[in-house]
Amino acid sequence: MVESTAEDWPVRVQRLEQEVAGLRRAMRTRALIEQAKGILAERQGVDPETAYAQLSQRSQRSNTPLVDVAADVVNGIAPPDRPAAVAVTAEAETPPVAPAAPRRTEALSITPEPRPLTVMAGLAPTKPPAWPDEAKRRLRRAVSAFTAADDITGLTSAVMANAGDPPPSGVAVFAAEPNGSLRLIGAEGWTSQQISEARRIPSLIATPMSEVVRHAHPVLFDGQAETDLALVGPGPAMVGYPIAIESRVTGVLLISWTQPREFTALDRSYLDRLAQESGRAVGRVWAQAIAGTAASLTGDLGWIQRVIDATSGMTQLLTPIRDAAGVVIDFYVAAMSPLAQADEPDALGRRLLDAYPHLLTNGIFDAYVRTLADGTPWEREPEPEDARVAGTWQRVVKGRRAAPIAGAIIASWRRVDEFVRLEEQVTQMEQLGHFGWCEWDPIGKRMWWSPGMYRLLGVSPRKGPLSRTALVELAEPESRPILTEALRRAAHGGQATVDIDLRRGGEELVRLRAFAAGEGPRPEETDPRGTVRLLVQDISVQLQLDEQLRRSQAQASAQRVRLAAEHELTRALMDLLYPARSFDHSSGPLRVVGRHFATDRTAPLRGDFCDAQLLPNGDLLLVVGDMFGSGLTAASAVARLMPPVVALGIAGLAPEAILAVLNTELHRLPDPPLASLALARVDHETKVATWAQAGHLPPILVRGRTATATPLKSPEGPALGLLPDAVFSSGAAQLEPGDTLVFYTDGVLDRRARDPLKNLSSKLGRGVRAGEPESALTVPTPARTDEACLVALSYS
Incomplete structure (x- = not known):
């Protein structure tokens, strides 16, 4: 079993708070859905599962949330006894007008009618207007949320979420003390500063809440007229309802809006009914809410907060929270000094153990309780403890002190591990x-x-x-x-x-x-x-690095000089090999054109080469190749290969025999270079193209009569220079009038295509025109960063 540590408490508290919030949200809607299931099951004589399926189908068909569909089902019936907590539709259509004084009830209730002061607003209409369906749904959701609320926070949240449009900016509940003072026991949407200022309002200060208590009537302010009353909370527009036990007002429910607004007859009617329904929840949680606040405060602690705001240390004002038996179960963080708030910005306005759960395990919380009970200051010498610093848990050393004041305590601490x-x-x-x-x-x-x-x-x-x-x-x-x-x-x-x-x-x-x-x-x-x-x-290491950098820069400069010289030599050699970048030869109906696509003069030379020669007997000899490598090595290899090709072709050697001779020539070198090469001889009489290849891409035959382009099947032959005893074979293609045979290097391929060879064939099939071999030169789009060669032979 793994033991829990102090570091586990914040994670556990946060997880439990999220789970409780989720359960509360689920309970708010679950009760309403269950009620609608029961109504459908009784009305149609079906089981609850079938009733739930019908609710789901209605929700899907109308694109309406399930809880709103359930509210429509509940609002569509009216039980015989018509209790206010169940039957909403009929009473919503004609909300009752409350008597002048609060009703006597056995449980806690809220006076239902907001009867504003005559100088502020008119009375609610005698005959309320008809409610729209959305208002009925909202009230039904509110009733469900009130049923699920188990504390004052749940009540205020439910009121704020269902108070209509525009939504309120805040909801608060005040308890009326026997001396006429008001004590804030719950708030939603109020800032920490507003909560601190309104925590206890003396009886001498006239506020809208004191008017509600004094006259036992609701009060409505639209925020558009001036008033001598002290307005508290997040806005000038507000509605206050008295909370009464029998005929005695014991508290006030206050709903506020940040901007002035006009309350229509429908608004007043809806707010009346919302307050009436919330009264049942207030009666259930009132005792707990009263016990959970600092009932022992004897004076206004606002001046203490102003003193704390001016301090430069870590200081907090803590007011006790007691249970029904009067036992202190927590403290409320009512004020914090600027440094303390910077250390834990989310602590102000929260419970002490929610913000600092580790204080319960290290004995500091118990020391605070004893200080409040004994009335004597407490001080502890610096000791190590686990604390959250900048959002992370750390082991720090803190000295702490606490002193009682006016029913609360001032707690301070200092860190001595900073030095x-x-x-x-x-x-x-x-x-x-x-x-x-x-x-x-x-x-x-x-x-x-x-x-x-x-x-x-x-x-x-x-x-x-x-x-x-x-x-x-x-x-x-x-x-x-x-x-x-x-x-x-x-x-x-x-x-x-x-x-x-x-x-x-x-x-x-x-x-x-x-x-x-x-x-x-x-x-x-x-x-x-x-x-x-x-x-x-x-700076010894820095000097060494500087010296290494200087040496590296010198080596790089020398390397650039060598590369530049080699590049110039390579270009000169290639200019000798390629006095012209293109050629055009004819032999009767046979015509061959070719082009060497060169890069700019600063790019390294890759060694792509091509040539075509008209042999003495009228045949055509075509050659296309690509060296493996670049620069001077590639250029010298091209110079070694190209001259023998023409001489051997004139001597009458077949293409595969020429490749065998070239491969033997390369293997005479200690470190033979590698090259791919395609060689073809075209008979001017039979129009048969005999070709061989050494690790090269196959030529593409564009058939004139069908306008289709097909790569020829490659005969056997490895790259030149790869094997000393390589065997080469040849293939043949019978040319027909209109045909074009295209040889090329890989520089013309589009490497971005999924199948570059198929992509090139499609381009040639669409772009090559019969009897115009030069049309093949415009089809490919060779990348200008690479070399490429292309040779096209046509039979017209």
């Missing part, structure tokens, strides 16, 4: 920044060194701070004069920055940068020297 934490932070910063600092005060004869100063100079802290003279002696001989001069200038109020060499611990040579500054002698002192402060930083 320890600050010193640890300084030590960490010194380690990260490789620095330390020291100070000499010749007047007070005091010296102080930081921990980083001892570590930086290799001096044991047991020896204590060194004098300025002893510090200078630690430096290397050539650095002592400049350090001495820097300290002298600082002693006379100047500043200086010097770099010195020093052997740390007498062994490791390090370079230090010293920043010296001083205040200079004070006028009343005769000693010409003043306080000197010295900040020293180890």
Whole structure:
């Protein structure tokens, strides 16, 4: 079994509060839905599950929330006895007009009719207007929420959520004390400041609530006319209803709006009925609400709050919360000093144990209760405790004190671990920044060194701070004069920055940068020297990094020069290989065109190449290739491959035999380069194209009569230079009039396409025109950041 710790309490409290809030919301609607299920089940003679299914179907068909559908079902019937808590529709249509005085009831009730002062508003109409369906639904939801409310908070929340349109800005409940004072026992929508100001209102102050108590009648203010009454709460427009036990008014229900508003006859009628229904909930939770407030307050504590606001420490004003037996079960945080509120901004206006649940386990809450009971101050020396700092739990050291005042207590605390934490932070910063600092005060004869100063100079802290003279002696001989001069200038109020060499611990040579500054002698002192402060930083690592950076920059510059020279040589070589970037040859009805798409002159050369030659017997020889690599290596390999191709073709070798010769030639080198190549010979008489390939992409045949483009099946053949004994084979394609055969390198492919080869075939099929091989050159869109070659042979 895992034991709970103090750190678990805030999480548990928050989770339980969320669960309770969720259960309350569910109870507000569940009772109404269950009531509607019962009505449908009785009316139609079905079981509850079927009745619930009917409710759900109505909700879906009308796109109306289920709780509103349930409210419509309940509002559509009127039981024989017509109790106010059940039958809403009929009474909502004609709300009853209340008598001049509050009704005598066995339970707690609220006078139903708001009869405003004659100078503020007119009376409610004798014949109330008809209510719209939305008002009936809202009142039914309010009745359900009142039934689920188990405390004054649930009551005020339900009133605020169902008070109509525009919605109110706040709802409050006051208890009337025998001496005429009013005590706030519950509020929703009020700020912490408003709650604090209205916590206890003396009888001498005339307010709308005191008028309700004095005349035992509701009071309505529309906020549009001036009044001599002191208005409290979040707005100028308000409605107050007396809460009465029999004929005695014991409290006030106050509903407020932030802006002045006009109360129509329908508004007054609806608010009357809402207050009447809330009276049943008030009667149920009234005793608990009275017991849960600080009933022992004997005076106005507002002046204490003003004093606390002016303090600079951690201070709180805590008023007790008692149970029915008068036992203190919690405290209400009525006021906080600015520093305390910054430390825990959400505590003001809450219960103490809700904001600080750990106080219940470490004995501090019990000490506060004893202080209130005994009337004697309490103080505790600083001790470690778990506290929430900036939203996180930390182990801190706090001293605490509490004193009773006017039925409440003032609690204060101070943290003494701040200095320890600050010193640890300084030590960490010194380690990260490789620095330390020291100070000499010749007047007070005091010296102080930081921990980083001892570590930086290799001096044991047991020896204590060194004098300025002893510090200078630690430096290397050539650095002592400049350090001495820097300290002298600082002693006379100047500043200086010097770099010195020093052997740390007498062994490791390090370079230090010293920043010296001083205040200079004070006028009343005769000693010409003043306080000197010295900040020293180890810059040895920084100097090493600077030196490495300089070397890297020099190497990068040399590399750029080499690359530039190689690039120029490569371009010159390629200019020799490609005196022209395109060609156009014909042999009878056969015509071949080609183009080398070059990049800009700053991009590295990739070694794509292409050529076509008209052989002596009238045949055409086509070649397209791509070197693996770039720069001078690729260019030299192209220069090695292209001349033999034409010579071997004139000699009559078949394409696969030429590839075998080229592969053997490359393997004569110690480290053979790799290349892909496609080679074709087209017979000018038979119009048969015989081709072979070495690791290259297949040519695409665009059939003229069908306007379709199909890649040819590749014969066997690995990349040139890959295998010393590679075997190559050839394939053949019979050309027909209108056909175009396209060879290319991968630079013309769209690599963003899912199938680049199929994408290129589709483009060629749509764009190539029969007998116009140059039309193939405009179809692909080679990326200008890469090289590409394309050769097109047409038979017209």
